[in-house]
Amino acid sequence: MEKRVTFRGWMLPLLLIAPQVLVSAVFFFYPAAQAIWQSLFIPDPFGLSSQFVGLGNFEFLLGDKFYRAAFVTTAVFSLLVTLCSMIPALFLAVIADRLIKGSGVYRTMLIWPYAVAPAVAGVLWLFMFNTRVGVVSWYLGQLGYDWNHVLNGGEAMGLVVVASAWGRISYNFLFFFAALQSVPRSVIEAAAIDGAHFWRRFFTIVLPLLSPTAFFLLVVNVVYAFFETFGVIHTITGGGPQQSTTILVYKVFSDGFVGQDLGSSSAQSVILLVVVGLLTVIQFKYVEKRVHY
Amino acid sequence: MQSHKGNYSETLNAGIAAFRAQEQPDILMVFEVGTATMMAAKGAVRPVYEVMAESGASFDPDAYIGAVKGYYTTTEGDMLSLPFNSSTPVLWVNRDAFEAAGVDPDMDLSTWENVGSALDALKAGGEDCPLVTAWQSWIHLENFSAYHNVPFASKDNGFAGLDTELMLNGPAQIAHLTAMQDWAEEGKFIYTGRRNEGGANFRAGDCALFTESSAGYAGISSEAEFEFDVRPLPYWKALVDEPQNTIIGGASLWVMAGKDAENYKGVGEFLSFLSSSDVQSAWHQNTGYLPITTEAGVATRAAGFYEQNPGTDVAVIQMTTKEPTANSKGLRLGSFDQIRGIIDEELEGIWSGDKTPQEAMDSAKERGDALLRRFEQANG
Numbered sequence: 001m002e003k004r005v006t007f008r009g010w011m012l013p014l015l016l017i018a019p020q021v022l023v024s025a026v027f028f029f030y031p032a033a034q035a036i037w038q039s040l041f042i043p044d045p046f047g048l049s050s051q052f053v054g055l056g057n058f059e060f061l062l063g064d065k066f067y068r069a070a071f072v073t074t075a076v077f078s079l080l081v082t083l084c085s086m087i088p089a090l091f092l093a094v095i096a097d098r099l100i101k102g103s104g105v106y107r108t109m110l111i112w113p114y115a116v117a118p119a120v121a122g123v124l125w126l127f128m129f130n131t132r133v134g135v136v137s138w139y140l141g142q143l144g145y146d147w148n149h150v151l152n153g154g155e156a157m158g159l160v161v162v163a164s165a166w167g168r169i170s171y172n173f174l175f176f177f178a179a180l181q182s183v184p185r186s187v188i189e190a191a192a193i194d195g196a197h198f199w200r201r202f203f204t205i206v207l208p209l210l211s212p213t214a215f216f217l218l219v220v221n222v223v224y225a226f227f228e229t230f231g232v233i234h235t236i237t238g239g240g241p242q243q244s245t246t247i248l249v250y251k252v253f254s255d256g257f258v259g260q261d262l263g264s265s266s267a268q269s270v271i272l273l274v275v276v277g278l279l280t281v282i283q284f285k286y287v288e289k290r291v292h293y
Numbered sequence: 294m295q296s297h298k299g300n301y302s303e304t305l306n307a308g309i310a311a312f313r314a315q316e317q318p319d320i321l322m323v324f325e326v327g328t329a330t331m332m333a334a335k336g337a338v339r340p341v342y343e344v345m346a347e348s349g350a351s352f353d354p355d356a357y358i359g360a361v362k363g364y365y366t367t368t369e370g371d372m373l374s375l376p377f378n379s380s381t382p383v384l385w386v387n388r389d390a391f392e393a394a395g396v397d398p399d400m401d402l403s404t405w406e407n408v409g410s411a412l413d414a415l416k417a418g419g420e421d422c423p424l425v426t427a428w429q430s431w432i433h434l435e436n437f438s439a440y441h442n443v444p445f446a447s448k449d450n451g452f453a454g455l456d457t458e459l460m461l462n463g464p465a466q467i468a469h470l471t472a473m474q475d476w477a478e479e480g481k482f483i484y485t486g487r488r489n490e491g492g493a494n495f496r497a498g499d500c501a502l503f504t505e506s507s508a509g510y511a512g513i514s515s516e517a518e519f520e521f522d523v524r525p526l527p528y529w530k531a532l533v534d535e536p537q538n539t540i541i542g543g544a545s546l547w548v549m550a551g552k553d554a555e556n557y558k559g560v561g562e563f564l565s566f567l568s569s570s571d572v573q574s575a576w577h578q579n580t581g582y583l584p585i586t587t588e589a590g591v592a593t594r595a596a597g598f599y600e601q602n603p604g605t606d607v608a609v610i611q612m613t614t615k616e617p618t619a620n621s622k623g624l625r626l627g628s629f630d631q632i633r634g635i636i637d638e639e640l641e642g643i644w645s646g647d648k649t650p651q652e653a654m655d656s657a658k659e660r661g662d663a664l665l666r667r668f669e670q671a672n673g
Contacts, residue, residue: 042667046309046336046337048337064663132493132494133493150485151484152645240641241638242638242642254634259664261628261664
């Protein structure tokens with residue numbers, strides 16, 4: 001039987017949630033409402049006049065094959081960033097967990113990249129892969145591979161994925177590491193006595209026990225790939241070559257702040273809002289069912 | 294009070310945001326690409342000719358060089374913003390690279406036909422980077438069109454109305470891009486990026502030829518450890534007997550609305566000071582940007598600057614020998630910053646061999662026109 005603590009009356013609970021509601025209202029609900037309102041207009045950049053177009057902005061967007069292509073790019077990009085940041089993080093965490101000496105140093109070093117801002121991370125990777133002065137592109141050249149992310153869309157995508165995932169590995173590592181520490185030793189030891197080798201124990205015992213953490217990270221990383229990778233893309237590729245690295249958020253920026261088309265930009269924000277809402281619902285409805293708490 | 298807000302696009306955004314918050318500066322520096330956006334914002338800006346008349350400062354519209362002021366002047370001849378830093382594309386030659394490849398650096402490079410054979414010879418002589426460019430859309434499409442006197446967009450390149458459409462997929466442009474695509478495929482033209490990334494390659498001495506703004510002068514002359522030349526931008530002999538003028542890039546100063554009469558008096562005097570011959574001559578000689586008044590150009594020549602620094606007058610000559618036509622006065626297109634982005638994307642499709650020039654430019658036209666229609670709707 002679940003035990004519930006209930007408040008008597010309305011005043012105290014309202015007062016307690018007021019700060020959170022206020023912050024949400026000012027910083028989330030109000031801007032979101034503004035975006036929805038503005039998505040119904042085509043304003044001029046200076047805000048001197050605007051005309052009501054109803055759903056015209058949405059029609060314009062959905063009829064634009066490049067906007068539809070940005071959906072695919074975003075899906076590919078988010079999937080790759082999530083995989084490339086979670087799998088190595090898990091691997092590193094498992095290894096760090098096995099360390100007896102020096103795990104503190106190892107841990108601290110692994111966390112450092114998280115402190116690097118996305119735009120700076122972008123510039124760092126760009127330096128390494130710069131087609132003219134980059135160290136990595138020079139070595140690749142020595143091996144006979146002509147690296148040119150300025151013209152090759154696949155290479156550009158690879159580069160932004162790596163640059164975006166790099167800092168996230170630290171973040172994911174931290175969570176996986178903490179979760180590994182909380183896996184009961186007795187279960188693992190029992191399995192070991194039964195003769196299960198390390199990877200067998202990992203896949204049948206540890207991984208299922210990590211699933212709540214993995215699920216949390218999945219949600220967080222997808223949201224990260226959607227929204228916070230802007231700096232990396234802006235510094236490395238600017239969305240190119242052609243449109244191969246233009247993700248939805250980047251298009252919001254380029255239409256709104258390069259094109260000064262605030263109507264279309266607002267409409268895109270609204271679409272993004274819906275997409276992320278749907279994604280979260282799907283994640284909680286289907287993926288969570290497979291998670292063991 | 295001056296304040297720096299980042300690159301051209303960021304400055305325009307900061308200006309717009311400031312205007313929306315009613316904190317706008319007296320003067321906003323806007324790049325040429327933002328001209329249509331500023332022009333359409335009738336309540337946000339005050340035309341320069343009007344401000345000058347009211348302030349009583351000395352102002353003679355005829356003192357400004359036609360090809361420079363044309364970009365910022367209405368079809369009736371009223372100056373809307375004051376041209377400030379204006380440059381035009383030229384051809385930069387690394388003479389040492391020519392000699393190293395066994396090619397005569399003094400050869401005639403005035404036509405693309407000749408440049409083509411120079412590229413063949415450079416490549417054959419072992420040069421890895423015969424040609425590189427900056428600002429591909431500005432140089433190889435916008436200026437290319439003006440220089441060959443073909444329209445870049447309908448309605449006099451947008452000067453005569455918002456209902457303009459891109460015409461960059463015409464036969465002249467396609468012919469040029471086809472040649473460029475062949476050069477890219479053969480490793481004679483090296484693509485380095487959408488902005489002026491190629492400048493680093495050229496200044497380091499890695500490339501033989503470089504199409505870049507005349508304003509690259511300050512950087513190239515201070516960094517280059519090789520002999521260099523400035524030549525006029527090449528033209529296709531097969532397309533025109535002699536080239537028209539090139540158009541400018543750079544920025545102009547816009548006077549923002551909503552200030553006191555006293556402020557505008559000060560603004561008028563400041564703009565008049567900036568246009569004075571001494572200021573303009575110093576500016577032109579130190580930066581490689583064009584002088585905005587005829588007088589500053591004459592004074593620079595009289596001071597012997599062009600003899601001491603050969604090639605610095607190439608841009609001036611290229612801009613001023615011919616009276617601008619409707620195709621070479623400039624461009625006035627809404628959302629042009631973003632249209633350039635589209636053109637960049639499509640050009641990348643050409644350089645990588647994914648698209649034929651015709652396919653790419655047809656697509657650029659279709660996508661650009663969609664943005665022009667939206668701009669027309671927002672500002673019409």
